[in-house]
Amino acid sequence: MTPPPSFCISPKSSLPQSTQANHLNRNVNWPSMAAPETSTAIAATPTTNGTTLRHAFGNVLSFFILLLIGVLAFSIRLFSVIKYESIIHEFDPYFNYRVTQFLSKNGIYEFWNWFDDRTWYPLGRVIGGTVYPGLTLTAGTIWWLLNSLNIPLSVETVCVFTAPIFSAFASWATYLLTKEVKGPGAGLTAAALLAMVPSYISRSVAGSYDNEAVAIFALIFTFYLYIKTLNTGSLFYATLNALAYFYMVCSWGGYTFIINLIPMHVLLCIVTGRYSPRLYIAYAPLVVLGTVLAALVPVVGFNAVMTSEHFASFLVFIVIHVVAFVYYIKGILSPKMFKMAVTLVVSVGLVVCCAVIAVLVALVASSPTKGWSGRSLSLLDPTYASKYIPIIASVSEHQPPTWPSYFMDINVLAFLVPAGIIACFSPLSDASSFVVLYIVTSVYFSGVMVRLMLVLAPAACILSGIALSQAFDVFTRSIKFQLPSLTMNSEVDEQGSNPVTVEGQTEVTKTDKSGVTLKERPSRKNKKKEKEQLEKPSVKSKAEKKRLLVLPLEASVIALLLLVLLGGFYVVHCVWAAAEAYSAPSIVLTSHSHDGLHVFDDFREAYAWLSHNTDVDDKVASWWDYGYQTTAMANRTVIVDNNTWNNTHIATVGTAMSSPEKAAWEIFNSLDVKYVLVVFGGLVGYPSDDINKFLWMVRIGGGVFPHIKEPDYLRDGQYRIDSQATPTMLNCLMYKLSYYRFVETDGKAFDRVRRTEIGKKYFKLSHFEEVFTTHHWMVRIYKLKPQKNRIRGKMKKSKSKSKSTSSSKRSGTLKKNPWQ
């Protein structure tokens, strides 16, 4: 059963490139089974015009199919623009948008050194060194390019459409990768599947301007180049591979997946006896160049050599050198000598390895988390996060998925993947073993964290593409060779020739492996000639062999129909998911009711109010969720934002929100805050408002400032805001700012989210004044009242006055004071 180590085969084997063309030709319709025939290659016959034409036709057809796949990938992501408008989505994309704006305005050097004083006041944040710059630089470059071509698109438009454009690129990259593994037919199928896989759509609809949008393309492209290098052994592709890896490192923290998966594959190849010089070329430059390049990215820096996530690659780097050395020695020594040498070499190698491992272990053990970040650890030990890191465990996208998640996110691909795995094993090549390893690791990781479904999606598409195209191949072949019109002129004794075909096919599989794994590049002139020589006989003999491997006609027709039905269901599901589930921008909300469509545009209303009615240096406090949006849309300084790097600062805001009015005023005043923004959904029934997040504020606040105690806000362990609520709850700032004047809306103060009447309906604010409430009351903005004068007599006077006058008049009286 042992596959012969492929390095034994002479690298000067002559067939490959022509077989590739052969693939193309045959596999536009019936993909993947194409295999090079070495034995028949010698018999050269003059070529006919027909085959060349078919080649050309096949190439043109696949080009147009790819173009259409690109259009499909782009257009299926436009639902958000059509249903809503061209707008950036959610929270993090606003930050990326703001960074891109800065980049396009001030240039790359300014961006690299950007210290942002508009956020985390008074601390500020170093942006240039703490972001993955790939996405920003990409969109910035696109914008610059378009503008220099005199296409005046705004930065926002470019940002909105970056993700759909890169989805098209990603599906083309999938085509390339799958083509390297199983031929162009499987490639096209996989590309079409990836163009609309819901899991990827969820992160890349128009407007979802986040790192994953470009990172998935980078991920697939890096894998493609790795496989390409592995198949060709070309240093050119190896260099490109390192550059693609660099782009991936620039784009997303998920690059650690690559730098662990590729070493794993290399190790697997070595262990299963598939070491070859191509493997060395594919791996060694990637580690050296890739690590050096990765260290150039400021946010990664020395992590590229100092954290455990990268150690696997260095370890395998050593192993591959040891193995290469052993093979080299084996090559230059006689078998006897080698046997003697092997003991020496292996023992020396083992000693070196042991020493290095010991050093690594010592390094790792000296750090408190054993050198692994919490997230990576929770991938290796799934129960780790739930036990030790509640903050990771609490995030919804870090939850382990249940089976419906798979059906939602990869849909019918879940059924096809096992068939793809089996297809990859017959025959097993370096490339197909990589794909298998990719699916196995990614499916395991996705089982631990639902977020990593995104990494699984391309693997599932590739394997399903392989499975589908192979199934189509078998069924269409069965139909083609059994149709009554065709059987007339091709009568073959099926029974008699079967044993022969079995033999022939096994030979085919063997040669196929060497064909796929050994794609040396002959000079172009020779290539053409060989192509001409090889085409005809191989096609002919293959057709004969295939004719015998058929299934019953009517069963094949039904099976084909069922597969088409399955594909149809996939398309319907994907379109539905794109249109209904994943396109909401969450900054503009809509709801359908019996009297038509309602649009809630309160967030932008509030941010616009802030930017038009407040001073440019005013500080706005809100819970961290709205930090990015406030800085990007209102251009005002915020205290905390979604980059939750400073827990104490967030806890301070949490404490202020959980404190009574006066204490909260003091905290906010000490932070120079002028406006406080709260999100309130009680009037329209918007469930993710601040009252629902409030317990987190209490918890995080209480974590740093112990006088805030969670039980004070709970009645018998229950969180409630009705008449049973605790006095601490009813007097805290968040309650007051949310429900101030709420009773005036319907007279009963009925909260539609919590489905209850609120506990304290009539109250006044002493230290804050309401300055703006949006149309649906979803955002409410309050201003901190100025500090009262300390002179006793005057205070009494102003107090008595303020009782009778409105707040605006009071501010008028205060303005009389020359010191204010």
Add this chain to the structure above:
Amino acid sequence: MAIFPAKLHLHLLLASFNIVSVFLLTAGSESESVLVNDLLALQSQSTSGVIHLDDSTVSRFLASTTAPRPYSLLIFFDAAQLHDKTELRLKELRKEFGLLASSFIENNNRSTKLFFCDIEFRESQSSFHLFGVKSFPHIGLVGEAARSMKDDSEQMDQSYFSLMAESMAEFVEARTKLTVGTIHRPPIFSKQQLTVIVPILLIWSQFMFKKIFTRETLLLDPKAWLAGAVFVYFFSVSGAMHNIIRNMPMFLVDRNDPSKLIFFYQGSGIQLGAEGFFIGFLYTVVGLLLAFVTHFLVWVKDTTVKRVAMIFVMLVSFWAVNKVISLDNWKTGYVVHAFWPSKWN
């Protein structure tokens, strides 16, 4: 003169009162030391150092004594009948509590300041009432100064359970100002086990190395890799990780009708074990059957066998896909629909 004897009387009276009160006091402290000694004795009787309390001992050590006591008690409220409810984690917590106790005793050299106790619900219901325990898991600390068991005892917060004995130790250190020190966990393998395992491993590794060098291992058998890959796939898509992390049971017993078992849970956030494996099986079997047709069935000579097998495969696959779609719609409540041109309506 008559005044003097009166004064003397008074003095005598006062003196005798003092003596009596001193006697009383020493008697009190004696009984306290008796209590402490008893507690120490009880502690040494149990293996982990956790004293088992019941109603009578609770009244003896806590209810009938007056604050301040010379000792605090950390009490684990246990209920044997709830041990099989995995979501409460009572058994696990009790084990960790035992670890905490033994580590504390070892680190503090039989300190008399803090004792670890447990009470069982069935045995001592009145004590549970006394402490006002309403829910499990419940760990309470009765401080030296606690007067009322219900109001003055401090309940350990849920968050302290999460990190097991170490976090419980944090609670103890925070409330009693005593140091617990490092928790001594028993090693995974005892010394005796190690003496057996290590030689076996050493001997086995010799054979292993030989096999690797002669290339006879399963490692080089693609079938083993294939089986492994398909298994990992099956394992992951069935949501087994979810079941492990969340400790989900394989099935639930219907509350309304205990003879019925619930295998499927409605609502997409949660799944039961058997449910996941069933769907995982359906996910996997379709692909395997498809591969069977395209890779193995084509080699079969007999046309009828091919036909029958294909019909079987198609029926099973169709059923499996249909089943998953209908179960998914039922579980999540989503209704997937196509978008047709509006003219067609």
